[in-house]
Amino acid sequence: MSEPIELNEDQQKKKLLILRNLQEALGVDKLTKQLSTGKNIHIYWGTATTGRPHVGYFVPMQKVADFLHAGLKVTILFADLHAFLDNLKSTWELLENRVIYYEHVIKALLSALNVPLEQLHFIRGTSYQLTEAYTKDLLRLCGLVSQRDALRAGAEVVKQVESPLLSGLLYPLLQALDEQYLKVDGQFGGLDQRKIFVLAEEQLPKLKLGKRFHLMNPMVPGLTGSKMSSSEEDSKIDLLDKPDIVNRKIEFASCSQENVAENGILAFFNFVVLPIVHPNPVVLDGKEYSNFEEIQADFLKEKLSEAALKSFLKDFLNGILAKVQQECESAHIQEVIEKGYPKTPKLKGQIDTGEVENGLNQVEISRSNGGTTTGFEDFEIINSPQFSEKVKTKQPLKILYRISTKGKVHLGHFTALLHLQRLQLAGHQCSILISDLGGFLDNEKCPWNAMEGRLEYYEQLLKQFMEVIGLKNVEIHRSNVHQFNEDYTLDMYKMVSKVTRDASALVSGNTLATHLSPIYYALDIHYANVDAVLIGEDYRPFAELSQKLCKSLGFSLQAALIAPNLNGMDGNKMSSTKPDFHLDPLDTANQIKKKIGGSFCEPGNLKGNIALELAKNVIFPMLKNEETILIERKEEHGGNLSIATFEELESLFKSENVHPSDLKPMVTAKINAIFEPIRKNLSQAQTKLLSSAFPSNKGGKKK
Structure with a gap:
């Protein structure tokens, strides 16, 4: 010790x-x-x-x-x-x-x-x-x-x-x-x-x-017995109250012998009067008192009257308040008081926090554009007035794809870029926002010390994906450029003042950070100044909450284009944090083969068939005009097949003219063909890129 x-x-x-x-x-x-x-x-x-x-x-x-x-x-x-x-x-x-x-x-x-x-x-x-x-x-x-x-x-x-x-x-x-x-x-x-x-x-x-x-x-009771509060007029004496008001409030204040703990008059003597006059005594009913215990004891024994306590307190408070009020008599301070506490405060308009608008259906979109393609036909849409107006007037829209740096980049991100490419070909302006906070706030899936490295890793992999599909003129932004600006932060505080704990509980986990995850999503979308955001089905609650929050604060609303999630090799949504079941562009060719080989693909069964899903969402969307997919088969099995559409492939698989042993090798070869140039281009930088994005945690504890 x-x-x-x-x-x-x-x-x-x-x-x-x-x-x-x-x-x-x-x-x-x-x-x-x-x-x-x-x-x-x-x-x-x-x-x-x-x-x-x-x-x-x-x-x-x-x-x-x-x-x-x-x-x-x-x-x-x-x-x-x-x-x-x-x-x-x-x-x-x-x-x-x-x-x-x-x-x-x-x-x-x-x-x-x-x-x-x-x-x-x-x-x-x-x-x-x-x-x-x-x-x-x-x-x-x-x-x-x-x-x-x-x-x-x-x-x-x-x-x-x-x-x-x-x-x-x-x-x-x-x-x-x-x-x-x-x-x-x-x-x-x-x-x-x-x-x-x-x-x-x-x-x-x-x-x-x-x-x-x-x-x-200690918590000192107010004059009515409860806590003294600025919002309860009878419980308090304002520092600018005149003597007649002070006297009236003290006269009617509770001063009970039965409940000393809530006796505001006695409390004032204990915590205000005696410390101020010390070392001098106070005189009550002709007797000098130097400590509170004596005052309380005589009051309880009825040797000291309530009237004496209140009379002293009136004179004491009015004497001090007179000095305070003298300092507040200037015209400047009076003007400050009037502006700070107007007698008829301006009331803000009623905030509309109603439900988000229903999405436009595909018939309405097609009709609005004379039957021509808009790029939105493959999405479910959470609408907004801005989005509707631009669609109806055939204006190009600004579309954002926001990514949180939760783990490894995978094929699910690639399919999102394919969606952006189709939207761009329809005449829309597309951009990407990488959010490091999105990764951190979700249970520190992106540790604080890895945020900068993770941003660089995501940006490099996305650029490689874009190179593979020939996607150009799509800007990639990092959220850390704006997410700590004062205006952005103030809007964050505004949003947390509008949303409840339950409404913000969209991410599983126990920390307060998880509740901020949808808040920073809403802010990123708002500050991106776009018309719509491209999201997966799992982000639907984020988009809906974002619209409600923006609506409550008078911000413009962004629509959401909801694309189906790409499933991983386990049949669930492909996830950045499940490396055994997602397809990573930096996986080796053998790892891709093994993962796809282990996925569900039952002969003739279309439901939950991962290889078919990969063909539908990745392989066929990459075909150029009049290109086909070649499925290699032995002559005894019917020979090679050249397939032009996914519907044709689906029909052949259902009839068992195409078997899993035919389908999986084709899908594996096509996925590896996408990944191979990326592996080659990043071979020299891969180790440094990954070590910075995913630093080792020697202590076994999150930084």
Whole structure:
């Protein structure tokens, strides 16, 4: 065990001043060590700039006063981003004025309490919470914290409902992360913040972001007995309330001997009055009191009257509030108050979160274009007004294919490019977006330390695919170019304030990161500024949620072109993370042969036949005009077959004129013919490309 830390007399006085009247303190040993070294200790307290500050602020401000008297550097954080995201009820203009008012009135309050302000600093959350570094650390934290732990951490400060908003789950993580970006040694807050503080102590060190001490003041009841709240008029006394209003609210306040725990009048004497007047006593009913225990004991014994307590409190509060209000009489501050808290606030229009529109059917598409091809005939469509209008007016559309870097590139990605090629031939402008966050947020299938390497790997393989099929003039973009811009990040916070935990649970897994996966999909599609996105059937819920979120925020809507998923060799959707069953362009020819050879292909059975599916979705779509597919057979089996259409092949297989032993070799040869130039072109760079995209994990634990 380490030796106990010795403090000199001055340091001990500072420690007692810092810790007095707290309900609980975590990490006192860290605080003690810092005091012993003479470090300039830095602590912060945060508040969301929503309702107007009230006399309940006396409690934390009294502790802020203690910290400043003890020589600590104190930062007060105005959580304007949190306030803005509170159901998006406030405009930035309102919040700008509220922040100005908060800073002014808090300074006035502390000055009225004779507190030195030299070591007091103010900062807005938006000054750093929208930066790339902060957002990256938030996402990394989301990859560590389960939605259950996030819900538990915010249980005392976030409204609890059956399916909370996703923003409420992020709230504790944001507050924890603020410690790092404010560069503080500790955080101060109410006892209701305890679980958030514990989350910070447990999780931040995992990201090597340090561990702080945490100080908590008790939760002081309001004048009506419950927690004092900005939204409950009778429970609070506004800092600008005039004496007659203050007197009336105190007169009607609960001051019961039966329930001392919810007696707001007594609580004020304990946590506000006595610390402020110390070392002087207070005089009640002609008797001097220097500590709360004496006041409470005499009150319970009916030696001290309710009237005496209330009378003193009226004079005490009105005396301090008069000083505060004097500082708020300027025309500038009055204008700030009027703009920040208008008597008739502008209400936002009702948000339409209705269902997404039904897709256009193929008859409507054909009729809209006079029977000519549009390129959309092979897709199921989730419609949008923009898409419909352009189809009806025969305008070319912008189509995006978004890929998440979850694992290895495979033949399923190749079929998507074939779809893009057909769309391009129909006159549409196509592009590709590679999302590294899409891979990370899905249970870290793309580890954080592999994101850049994974982007490069995907881009190189996609370019090779495009070379094979002759697909040109299709730009490939990387999502990391824009996904950490301030506007993008702010829109992310807007979206999480509009979607519930249950609605965002589209990816299996326990972490908060999985809930952000559909959010970043929606943002990528929105910021790509396209008319439609090409997706597989498994991404249908993403497209539907994306439209709802964009609709709720007044964004333009993107249609979705839904293509059937290409199945892997196990009969399920071909997946980047199932290498034994997907067809990788960097597999050897023998590996491709073995995988296809082991797939289901029963004679005469068309259902679930993998080799037939590969022929339908890969081989025949690559045929040029009048080209055919040659199936080589021995003469005793009928000789070679030249087949022009998939329907012909299907019919021959069903009638058993083509057998699995004929079909699988043809399919294997064609797939290897696609992959062979890719293997050759990347033979020199393959090792470096793969090691960067899929770095070894020596510790056996995700980075």
